[in-house]
Amino acid sequence: xxxSNRQVFVTEDGSSSxxxxxxxxxxxxxxxxxxxxxxxxxxxxxxxxxxxxxxAILECGFGTGLNAALTFQYAGSRNIxxxxxxxxxxxxxxxxxxNYASAVKDFHTETHLRMHLAVNQSIVPLSSSFLxxxxxEKLENISxxxxxxxxxxxxxxxxxxxxxxxxxxxxxxxxxxxxxxxxLVTYCAKGRVKRALKSVGFDVESxxxxxxxxEITRAHKPSAISN
Ligand SMILES: C[S@@+](CC[C@H](N)C(=O)[O-])C[C@H]1O[C@@H](n2cnc3c(N)ncnc32)[C@H](O)[C@@H]1O
Numbered sequence: 735x736x737x738s739n740r741q742v743f744v745t746e747d748g749s750s751s752x753x754x755x756x757x758x759x760x761x762x763x764x765x766x767x768x769x770x771x772x773x774x775x776x777x778x779x780x781x782x783x784x785x786x787x788x789x790a791i792l793e794c795g796f797g798t799g800l801n802a803a804l805t806f807q808y809a810g811s812r813n814i815x816x817x818x819x820x821x822x823x824x825x826x827x828x829x830x831x832x833n834y835a836s837a838v839k840d841f842h843t844e845t846h847l848r849m850h851l852a853v854n855q856s857i858v859p860l861s862s863s864f865l866x867x868x869x870x871e872k873l874e875n876i877s878x879x880x881x882x883x884x885x886x887x888x889x890x891x892x893x894x895x896x897x898x899x900x901x902x903x904x905x906x907x908x909x910x911x912x913x914x915x916x917x918l919v920t921y922c923a924k925g926r927v928k929r930a931l932k933s934v935g936f937d938v939e940s941x942x943x944x945x946x947x948x949e950i951t952r953a954h955k956p957s958a959i960s961n
Contacts, residue, residue: 806864809864914956
């Protein structure tokens with residue numbers, strides 16, 4: 735499978751996404767890239783603990799950078815450190831064909847571009863309160879420090895296409911790198927994924943999905959781990 739062989743298309747809310755040419759798979763819902771990202775990752779992830787505290791976010795599957803740019807847009811006055819992982823980054827030509835500047839209200843086009851231009855593993859201060867880092871590597875190959883993240887956006891391709899990214903061993907690694915009380919949000923609501931999350935220690939809840947999707951999943955790392 736060539737994950738870099740892809741084309742841009744426009745979803746139903748008018749915002750761009752990408753689809754893989756060799757598989758029936760796209761980066762966002764046909765029903766709207768922006769509305770999906772706002773519902774799942776911003777409202778149910780970033781804004782879940784809206785107490786103004788500093789927050790460390792890990793995004794698995796940076797892709798178009800839409801989740802990251804919307805996080806910047808909705809960050810408010812919080813200090814945010816945002817680490818994104820991506821194995822198959824977009825080319826600059828692909829980035830320039832995305833229409834977020836016109837399709838997404840108040841979109842931070844310049845910041846979005848700077849995210850894509852960020853050098854692998856360099857920490858880029860995008861504002862005085864937003865630090866961005868992108869790691870260009872397969873998620874499977876990355877070793878994370880323990881208890882580093884409050885929120886994980888788990889936005890990998892679906893488990894039928896990439897089952898290796900939805901296993902107990904991957905979720906164990908993610909669980910370890912999350913701080914107690916942290917949350918993982920994902921569009922995926924498959925039973926086997928929820929069972930894998932539970933088996934490594936997460937408390938798992940199903941939430942209403944965005945337009946066109948019945949449910950999404952939020953997994954909580956317990957604040958106190960009982961032995
Ligand atoms: C569903 S898309 C992500 C959409 C993205 N969050 C956005 O806002 O555009 C999944 C992403 O995971 C990336 N990916 C696929 N396999 C990967 C792997 N093994 N490790 C890290 N990233 C991978 C793909 O290149 C793609 O960008």
